[in-house]
Amino acid sequence: MPKGVFQFCHILLLCVFTFPALGATSKAASPICAHPLSAGYNDWPPYAWQDRQGVAQGLDVELLRSFAEYLGCEINFINVPAKRSHQMLKSGTLDMMMGATKTFEREEYALFSSPYRHEEVRLFVLDEKKDSIKLSQWQDIFSQKLRLLVPISGWYGADYEQTRERLAQENLLVLSPDVDKSVQMLTYGRADLIIGDAMAMPYIASQHQGIRLSVLNPILDHNQIHLMLSKQSMSVEQLKQFNKAIKVLTNNGEVARIIHKWQQLSLAKQTKISNQQSPIDRQYAGLSSLMFSK
Structure with missing residues (x-):
């Protein structure tokens, strides 16, 4: 065989064996989601809740679905x-959670994604009292002797944490088991103010109790919100891929679009409360048609 032909055949054989090998390595690499991932959530509208058909709905649910779709993952x-979901995340029987604030305690058992949205803690009054209660800073609660309703579960910012004992000592602190009960107690005159998430508090008040709240000026806390991945069932590589999805969908405007849609939905629900429906009906009525419109 002529030398030139031999050299050509040698190069051809190298190509035949080399390029398929490169392709095979890519296909053999572990997929981001080798199986459907389990994501835990509790009822916290408008971020997450279970509808009448047993399907998860809400702002955080839609965002996680978008991240998963970008990565080609399936989410159950x-x-x-909430408490049980953290235990399940610790053991690896649950892969993910949404809407999480990063803490040192949680970092012991969870990987935290890049932040994908923000959350504010605010003070609210009944809408009919918005002109009679003026509050520009936290200390006004003490100077004006305003009674504050606080759901027992949640983080409400440094101002509250640092003055919680003083509130109790001056009989200005009224604790409640949850947001629903807090709204009820506010309407019964048990307190003057209520504290909570800037989006969830007025939404739940309007949908569950048919009550309209007005927000006051101070922003008590501003938190970055993350996904939590179980250290037992998820890998650092999977975390990197979810961070990539968050970055891409943030940069192309998809995250902002979804958040804006839910902000508008929340506002619409607060300003148009139907008195012909039960509180449970109000929570879910019309959401299916609004939720997936673009």
Whole structure:
């Protein structure tokens, strides 16, 4: 065989064996989601809740679905109480959670994604009292002797944490088991103010109790919100891929679009409360048609 022909055949054989090998390595690499991922959530509208058909709905649910779709992953949403979901995340029986604030305690058992949205803690009054209660800073609660309603579960910012004992000593602190009960107590005149998430508090008040709240000026806390991935069932590589999805969908405007849609939905629900429906009906009525419109 002529030398030139031999050299050509040698190069051809190298190409035949080399390029398929490169392709095979890519296909053999572990996929981001080798199986459907389980994501825990509890009822916290408008971020997450279970509708009448047992399907997860809400702002955080839609955002996680978008991240998963970008990565080619399937998500199974599991409705579970908050405390139990953290235990399941620790053991690896749950892969992910949404809407999480990063803490040192949680970092012991979870990987935190890049932040994908923000959350504010605000003070609210009944709409009919918005002109009679003026508050520009936290200390006005003490100077004006305003009674504050606080759901027992949640983080409400440094101002509250640092003055909680003083509030109790001056009989200005009224604790309640949850947001629903807090709104009820506010309407019964048990307190002057209520504290909570800037989006969830007025939404739940309007949908569950048919009550309109007005927000006051101070922003008590501003938190970055993350996904939590179980250290037992998820890998650092999977975390990197979810961070990539968050970055891409943030940069192309998809995250902002979804958040804006839910902000508008929340506002619409607060300003148009139907008196012909039960509180439970009000929570879900019309959401299906509004939720997936673009």
